[in-house]
Amino acid sequence: MKGKGMTLMDWQKQYGTEEGCIEALIKQRWPEGFRCPCCGYDNGYAIKTRGYWECSQCHKQTSITAGTLFHSTNLPLTKWFWAIYLVASDKGGVSALRLSKQINVSWITASRMLRKIRIAMGHRDSLYRLQDLIEIDDALIGGRHTGGKRGRGAERKTSVLVAIESREKRAGFIAMQQVS
Numbered sequence: 019m020k021g022k023g024m025t026l027m028d029w030q031k032q033y034g035t036e037e038g039c040i041e042a043l044i045k046q047r048w049p050e051g052f053r054c055p056c057c058g059y060d061n062g063y064a065i066k067t068r069g070y071w072e073c074s075q076c077h078k079q080t081s082i083t084a085g086t087l088f089h090s091t092n093l094p095l096t097k098w099f100w101a102i103y104l105v106a107s108d109k110g111g112v113s114a115l116r117l118s119k120q121i122n123v124s125w126i127t128a129s130r131m132l133r134k135i136r137i138a139m140g141h142r143d144s145l146y147r148l149q150d151l152i153e154i155d156d157a158l159i160g161g162r163h164t165g166g167k168r169g170r171g172a173e174r175k176t177s178v179l180v181a182i183e184s185r186e187k188r189a190g191f192i193a194m195q196q197v198s
């Protein structure tokens with residue numbers, strides 16, 4: 019799911035309906051098309067109303083949301099997708115109260131959603147391993163310069179090791195780690 023750089027209008031167009039959300043989950047789950055997790059067969063059909071796919075060989079039904087943070091949810095996927103949009107686009111962090119008003123759910127539901135989304139976002143990095151050509155450098159961040167030493171060794175700055183996937187003229191994924 020690409021949250022960053024999408025406008026509200028783009029988001030609404032793509033994920034404004036349950037079908038749109040299901041479509042996005044299918045693409046994420048089976049980028050090269052359906053594959054049965056039970057027998058490995060690559061032919062199946064969607065039971066769209068329920069968000070399931072059925073394998074044409076062994077007839078096992080797989081939930082589109084299995085293994086995702088939406089699993090066994092009673093809420094419409096559109097509400098989940100809006101919550102993700104709000105979390106991803108709000109740098110200050112959206113509160114449970116605000117989220118509950120925006121997507122019309124109870125405060126308890128909103129705070130549960132926020133917890134799940136934040137855990138999922140926190141795990142995103144650990145699921146992705148940088149690939150191919152990787153450039154590594156260190157950087158100093160934070161701490162306003164107030165005279166004295168500049169650059170490395172300057173006070174109140176934190177050293178960070180940065181690794182970037184080099185994809186021709188642009189950067190791919192970036193990993194950062196604080197180092198002493």
Ligand SMILES: [Zn+2]
Pocket residue numbers: 054055056057058059073074075076077078
């Ligand atoms: Zn199967």
